Amino acid sequence: MSDNATSARAGISSPEASLTLRVRFSEWIDRHSRQLFITPAVVMILIFSIFPLVASLIIAFSRIRLRGGGYSVRFVGFDNFSKQIFGSEQFHFLGTFAPISALGWVFGLGVLGLVLFWLFKYATAKFTVLGFLGRVITASMAVGLAFMFAATLLSGKPFGTLGTTLFYVFVGCGIQFLIGLGLAFLCSQPIRGRNFFRVVFFIPMMITPIGVGYAFRMMADTTKGPFSPLWKWVGWGDFTWATDPWAARIFIVVADSWQWIPFIFIVLLAALENVPRDFVEAAQVDGASSREIFFDITWPQIVPVAATVMLIRVIEAFKIVDLPNIMTSGGPGIATESMSLHSLFAWRSLDLGQSSAVAYLLLFVTVVTCVSFFNLIVVGRMRANG
Amino acid sequence: MTVVLNQITKSFGAAKVLHELDLEVHEGEFLVLLGASGSGKSTALRMIAGLESVTGGSISIDGRDVTNELPKNRNVAMVFQSYALYPHKTVGENIGYPLKIARLGKSEIEDQVRDVADQVQLTDYLDRYPRQLSGGQRQRVALARAMVRRPAVFLMDEPLSNLDAKLRGHMRAELKHMQQQLGITTIYVTHDQVEAMTLAHRVALLEMGKLQQLASPKSIYDDPETLFVAQFIGSPPMNVAKGSLDGGVFALGDDRIGTGKSLSSPDAVLGLRAEDCRVVEAGAGKIRAKLYANELIGDHTLVTAETASGMFSIKAEKEFDAPMNAAIGIDFDPEKLYLFDGSSGARMR
């Protein structure tokens, strides 16, 4: 007994002392802590991400019919996909194709040329098989998209949900980045009330997207909205933005920006404030102008953060669904319909196969874009900075 | 309690950082693992603690094989270089943490913490947080936390290197006193030879993952087995000169030095400690040299002289003074010289 007491006091759990059930249990837990820590996350992801992913892949390749209480599944191969890309749903997904106009040819061939030049440069400089294959995938998607736009937008026809999604992602994120960076830069200056602005600018991020959607519907109302006197004054009193494709798209981008600029702003502001003061002060002493200081000192320091925050933002932007759903229900026509919304509408009309096919196409475009962005820009930057 | 390392090796991927290390630490001994950074001394200590897996060989503590035992079952306590105090716990909670985990009663923990805190003069600080303490106090908290468990072995990883020079000297003395009082086997890692010399019963000098010499501080200083040991120990480092040895006569430039030993080697190194040299007039003495610099250290003047084979440091009288570039001679007792093989670095006797 005295032996036990000393070893307990010394904090040893020698094999002899660890006979009680509780000790044995905690020993077991400790020995299995490797698995214990990570298993819940892995299991949850397997059940709620991977299983649905595989299941919707199967759905995407089949035709599902609901019958009575149950459903029947028939494997149809690439039917669902080819319907979207070449078939009756082409106008919806890719757009209404027209014979490519001169402008379209110039644009499409221009992109093709640029991409080929880029691939050629890579192949002659530092060729690796994997790197080349990755770039070929990126390049073919870029060319494909370029010709899609060439055959639709640049030839005077509307594009489909893919084009709309890309518009939200690239135009929206671009604007959001520029404004977010600008605001962060202004707020990083030595001015009064920085904390006030910081808190206020952050607020939109906390509002439910559906609320943002309805709020902006009120804002945009040209007859009863707060700006209706202004519309009347400029003579657009009877203009309904919801019937004009581009006005509707732009309004959705405005609402999306209102909601998401805070995220970019807050992260970039933190990054800006993390830039060591000495660097900036040394440059000031050296007589650099504020423009030079920003581009030569500050910008290189925040590039990694900026790249990461934009990667996250782009990932989220591809998923956009609530705003177009609330603000326009995808209209006029399909002008503001994002791919997520497209898939959602297909589901609503109980066409599960089409719904999953569109969702998978969205996943494909997102992955290729994000992986390209990450490998070509983020990793490239990291290498350049050593 | 004894600690025995039997042929332990450690590799990180292809890099081998410890080569078949054999070490036996006696009961109650203060053993110092001395070496430059990257010598593998910290890795060895962390392997004893169980924080690093063992690639090959075995470790036993008190006769029990602990090679694959979890750290907490080895009954060792460690003091880290950064002290590793838990920032969100008070000094008292820090010290009492091992006892709390051992599920001792509250009052018992309090008694023991008070007891140990008394020994390291921290009684007044038990309610403070580590960030409110000075470096020396933090160091004592770390020590107290290790002591409170009465472990079989103390492991210390450069515990004094974050302190300023003055405090370090003070803590060194305290550490030595405490270790003798407690009589707990201690393995202490440092790169500071002064700490090694003053604290250790025995010093194990490591280089590139290999044990160079294991001996008492006195014999590692007086009787180094390799050129590396000779140069590592001592301040200023031992003077060395390359030359050739022919029938016991060492040729250093044009100088011929009788060594009193009948050894021959085309490639040999002569070693000589600074305090064993004397500055004499030019022409006298055994080595010709040119005065390079004088530094008055306090109780002596450190003379740096340029010889045919590199710089020599000489501890001269405090009053010594001579103009720069003056020709001088260096004299010494041939008994005090060390000879090493030029290629292997092994001592030649």
Added chain:
Amino acid sequence: MAERTLMERLFEPAQIGHMPVGTKIVVYSLLLFWTAFVLFPIYWVFITSFKSAVDVNSGPVYLPFIDFKPSLHAWKELFVFDWEDTLKAYTNSIIISLFATALSVLIGSMAAYALARIEYAPKFGSILIFVLSMIAAFVGVGVYGVDWRLACAVAVAVFFFLIKALGRFYAARLGNGDILFWMISQRILAPVVVVVPIYMMFQSVGLLDTHLAIILTYAVVNLPIVIWLMYDFFKSIPIELEESAQLDGATRLLTFFDIVLPLSKAGLAATTLLVMILAWNEYLLALFLSTSKAQTMPILVAAMNAGERGILWWNMSVVIVVMIIPVVVMAIILQRFIAKGMLLGAVKG
């Protein structure tokens, strides 16, 4: 310097660190413009909640008490007449977002900690076998109508059999980085990709329209964010603290809850807030997974688009205002942590 032009006087600083007047005016007007842009929609929603139907439908009125007489009719309708529905949605939202956040943060930070500190090396081949056997099971269930319990059992059995049989023929392993990437990349999945199977899954186990279903789904959807943010936080904690706790006898679980989590308060606060906001505001998944009992606030907002009567702007505004208040209060309290927490993730992620 006396002959500076007006532009120079306005836009060039008189001394370093000072902002010239012209710049100041530009900066403030930009900031104030953005403040107005941010606040106006919120202000509009806020005053709309006090407007009568007539005030809304007969064109814009801007200032309460001046332009129009604020009325509490919408608030009354939701908090008196429809009190039960409102209360149900509010409590549902609170329960779901609290539990989903807690679950997500707990599981996510455990995984992040594991990936930051423990080395995993799953065999690539084993994962491939696992995926293939699972796909086989799905095809069996979905296409050939095999009972799902039977299919799962067979798939698991086949998986273990194949691992035992083929395990020694492949050696390629994945590392922690790969697992981390796999987990974080789940964020790429748009809800529409996964929601249909999730819907069917919950339908088959009879959990549709329950809190549990939404909680689990939200927890997993936000897991990547938790793992991404917390991983860097855990990496930034000095590892000595955990090693020291291990030597003190703490198990990994205790080390995690007693040492690591208290030291990651800032990260936990930021992560919790972010996940809470996302869970609180989520609409699409809730739309799929709830029909009446488990309806959340965003669904209630959409429900104010009441078909033949058009949109009940005033009621909807009340719901939106009520939804904003708790989040804004929390965010203002925690906003210091958010910037810090997100930065750490972003800088190193």
